[in-house]
Amino acid sequence: MIKIEHLSYQYSNGEQGINDISVEINPSTTLAILGPNGSGKSTFLKCLMGILKPQSGSISISNQNIDKLSITQRSKYIGFVFQDPREQLFNFTIEQEIRFALRTRKDQEDIEAKLDAILELCSLTQHRSKHPYDVSMAQQKFILIGCALGMNQDIIIMDEPTSGMDHQSIKQLAKIVEFLKKEKKTIIIVSHDLNFVSEHFEHVMIINHHHCIYQGTFKEACRRENVLNQGEYELPDIARLSLKARNSLCTTHQEWIELWTKK
Numbered sequence: 001m002i003k004i005e006h007l008s009y010q011y012s013n014g015e016q017g018i019n020d021i022s023v024e025i026n027p028s029t030t031l032a033i034l035g036p037n038g039s040g041k042s043t044f045l046k047c048l049m050g051i052l053k054p055q056s057g058s059i060s061i062s063n064q065n066i067d068k069l070s071i072t073q074r075s076k077y078i079g080f081v082f083q084d085p086r087e088q089l090f091n092f093t094i095e096q097e098i099r100f101a102l103r104t105r106k107d108q109e110d111i112e113a114k115l116d117a118i119l120e121l122c123s124l125t126q127h128r129s130k131h132p133y134d135v136s137m138a139q140q141k142f143i144l145i146g147c148a149l150g151m152n153q154d155i156i157i158m159d160e161p162t163s164g165m166d167h168q169s170i171k172q173l174a175k176i177v178e179f180l181k182k183e184k185k186t187i188i189i190v191s192h193d194l195n196f197v198s199e200h201f202e203h204v205m206i207i208n209h210h211h212c213i214y215q216g217t218f219k220e221a222c223r224r225e226n227v228l229n230q231g232e233y234e235l236p237d238i239a240r241l242s243l244k245a246r247n248s249l250c251t252t253h254q255e256w257i258e259l260w261t262k263k
């Protein structure tokens with residue numbers, strides 16, 4: 001479990017990043033962080049990663065306090081996909097990038113098979129010999145997810161992965177997210193795409209003005225009037241449709257199908 005207590009971060013110019021955020025994230029949770037621009041979402045993720053050192057509060061993973069651990073030490077547990085993935089890519093080919101991640105594993109068995117499986121899952125097989133800068137930004141994000149799989153990190157954090165992605169890439173990302181869920185990974189994302197969040201993420205945390213104003217299931221956030229509004233969001237399409245058509249709240253396509261097929 002990730003336990004975050006009273007976390008606050010203020011930038012050196014006096015700007016408040018986050019203010020007194022506490023949250024507990026169970027293993028294998030899918031959590032989407034929502035909130036208006038400038039509310040503190042990226043600051044929160046950077047504190048979790050160890051890129052920023054919070055002035056107060058603490059973070060522990062599986063009861064081990066990680067406040068003093070460096071980014072590298074934290075990378076044993078946490079994989080991160082930045083908004084600009086190029087900042088994290090440094091090898092000459094996509095294949096080398098994933099091999100580099102695989103090399104950090106304790107078990108070095110079947111490395112070639114693991115490499116091929118990761119490239120396939122991330123739809124990168126045909127691009128494996130290319131330089132990471134020669135593929136799209138969406139594909140660069142998939143390389144980084146591939147690296148997290150290579151390192152076998154349990155927690156995968158992505159800051160606005162869907163922003164700037166076309167429909168096809170979002171579908172690809174959805175496929176990868178569903179795979180990560182089957183692997184029981186903890187997935188934490190920031191996203192403004194509520195249709196994507198609704199379909200694939202069970203929990204949400206809404207940050208507004210640097211504070212956490214809601215944490216709980218996405219369904220409950222949809223049920224409670226004003227919760228999504230406070231984060232300046234509207235109900236996802238599927239929730240709106242199902243409420244209007246059958247006065248029942250669906251947040252996934254599966255629920256929508258069940259709604260119309262149950263007797």
Ligand SMILES: Nc1ncnc2c1ncn2[C@@H]1O[C@H](COP(=O)(O)OP(=O)(O)O)[C@@H](O)[C@H]1O
Nearest residue numbers: 011013015016017036037038039040041042043
């Ligand atoms: N490098 C920085 N220096 C100073 N202030 C910053 C910096 N990065 C972010 N901030 C401020 O911190 C607050 C939270 O920003 P951020 O975490 O990036 O928000 P979000 O990701 O929700 O859009 C904003 O008021 C922003 O202006």
Ligand SMILES: [Mg+2]
Nearest residue numbers: 041042043159
């Ligand atoms: Mg941000």
